Amino acid sequence: xDRRQRKTREAIFNAFTKLLSKKDFNRITVGEIxxxxxxxxxTFYAHFETKDYLLKEFCEELFCHIFDAENDSGHGHRHIFxxxxxxxxxxxxxxxxxxxxxxxxxxxxSPNNELFLGYFGxxxxxxxxxxxxxxxxxxxxxxxxxxxxxxxVSTFTETLKWWVRxxxxxxxxxxTEYFLKVx
Amino acid sequence: xDRRQRKTREAIFNAFTKLLSKKDFNRITVGEIxxxxxxxxxTFYAHFETKDYLLKEFCEELFCHIFDAENDSGHGHRHIFxxxxxxxxxxxxxxxxxxxxxxxxxxxxSPNNELFLGYFGxxxxxxxxxxxxxxxxxxxxxxxxxxxxxxxVSTFTETLKWWVRxxxxxxxxxxTEYFLKVx
DNA sequence: TCGTTACCGAACACAGTGTTCAATTACATT
DNA sequence: AATGTAATTGAACACTGTGTTCGGTAACGA
Numbered sequence: 001x002d003r004r005q006r007k008t009r010e011a012i013f014n015a016f017t018k019l020l021s022k023k024d025f026n027r028i029t030v031g032e033i034x035x036x037x038x039x040x041x042x043t044f045y046a047h048f049e050t051k052d053y054l055l056k057e058f059c060e061e062l063f064c065h066i067f068d069a070e071n072d073s074g075h076g077h078r079h080i081f082x083x084x085x086x087x088x089x090x091x092x093x094x095x096x097x098x099x100x101x102x103x104x105x106x107x108x109x110s111p112n113n114e115l116f117l118g119y120f121g122x123x124x125x126x127x128x129x130x131x132x133x134x135x136x137x138x139x140x141x142x143x144x145x146x147x148x149x150x151x152x153v154s155t156f157t158e159t160l161k162w163w164v165r166x167x168x169x170x171x172x173x174x175x176t177e178y179f180l181k182v183x
Numbered sequence: 184x185d186r187r188q189r190k191t192r193e194a195i196f197n198a199f200t201k202l203l204s205k206k207d208f209n210r211i212t213v214g215e216i217x218x219x220x221x222x223x224x225x226t227f228y229a230h231f232e233t234k235d236y237l238l239k240e241f242c243e244e245l246f247c248h249i250f251d252a253e254n255d256s257g258h259g260h261r262h263i264f265x266x267x268x269x270x271x272x273x274x275x276x277x278x279x280x281x282x283x284x285x286x287x288x289x290x291x292x293s294p295n296n297e298l299f300l301g302y303f304g305x306x307x308x309x310x311x312x313x314x315x316x317x318x319x320x321x322x323x324x325x326x327x328x329x330x331x332x333x334x335x336v337s338t339f340t341e342t343l344k345w346w347v348r349x350x351x352x353x354x355x356x357x358x359t360e361y362f363l364k365v366x
Numbered sequence: 367t368c369g370t371t372a373c374c375g376a377a378c379a380c381a382g383t384g385t386t387c388a389a390t391t392a393c394a395t396t
Numbered sequence: 397a398a399t400g401t402a403a404t405t406g407a408a409c410a411c412t413g414t415g416t417t418c419g420g421t422a423a424c425g426a
Binding site for chain 1: 412414418422423424425
Binding site for chain 3: 397398399400401402403404405406407408409410411412413414415416417418419420421422423424425426
């Protein structure tokens with residue numbers, strides 16, 4: 001990849017990140033992004049088809065850091081947390097999110113973020129799916145598996161939103177407890 | 184209220200309803216609404232400050248029919264369903280929603296509907312709050328009451344969305360069962 | 367060094383929003 | 397039925413934001 005491409009791409013991502021910490025995604029304009037990144041308008045559209053695609057690629061990079069790391073560490077320690085690996089997975093996820101490397105939490109707490117929540121949900125669903133232990137109880141309760149999976153994912157997301165909305169006063173451990181109690 | 188006002192207001196609501204069955208709220212333009220309602224642009228803005236306020240007032244009328252009726256019937260039969268009034272309330276709500284009088288379900292299933300979900304959630308929260316029986320278990324589980332209430336509301340909404348998304352094949356009774364099982 | 371490629375920037379067409387205003391029409395009241 | 401009031405019209409307007417175009421410039425990789 002051309003060095004120039006890398007630079008502008010990074011500049012756009014940086015400007016985008018900075019803007020995300022200030023305002024909702026939907027209120028951010030392309031004009032603001034290219035001003036912040038100091039690139040031409042045409043350059044932006046040479047890199048990203050629309051603003052939505054920028055978010056999409058932004059999320060992919062973001063989730064790559066979060067969910068892939070989660071999957072890896074999960075695999076690595078699976079034998080340790082075998083008895084309740086699900087607990088460790090979600091705890092790690094909450095801990096990771098609390099670090100707030102990028103502005104993932106701003107995205108989560110802001111309204112009008114269906115796009116982002118969609119991407120987040122997809123990744124989370126894949127993670128949930130790989131932890132079959134939780135699905136055992138689905139059969140006990142005689143629920144459709146799709147319903148049960150959806151419930152876990154949306155409960156996690158809602159828990160996260162609640163946590164952020166209330167200032168993240170609780171520790172990741174406590175939130176994980178709450179989450180597991182209601183699930 | 185002037186007859187002309189009532190007529191245009193109704194015409195706008197009708198056009199809005201018709202459009203909602205075809206496309207997402209955010210994709211609907213003021214131009215389309217006034218074309219459908221056959222009113223002047225200035226007239227629209229004389230009635231509604233913005234498109235968002237149109238949705239707001241639309242929701243208020245809609246929820247008036249649903250939640251108020253629910254509260255009334257709830258009060259009326261409270262002594263009958265005393266032992267598990269919560270069950271009856273949510274069942275009635277699901278039944279009512281399945282009728283789909285207006286396009287409430289289209290609004291629910293479409294993306295980018297944070298505004299609508301917000302109004303819906305507020306009404307639902309008030310309803311949940313008035314049924315204290317559910318909160319008993321919150322203390323047992325030692326969860327923050329705000330967390331617990333939020334969980335019930337969002338689980339109901341997510342259940343509803345799941346139901347709609349999957350074609351509403353299940354009966355209201357079955358969905359109520361699912362809902363109560365996971366809660 | 368040289369051909370390629372990204373970037374610039376300014377202009378452009380387009381769509382949608384919300385406002386303004388004078389002219390018109392329907393309304394409620396007497 | 398007459399009258400003053402108030403809603404509606406329609407067309408124009410300024411404004412913001414989107415996405416495209418294109419010739420010129422400069423950085424890049426080989």
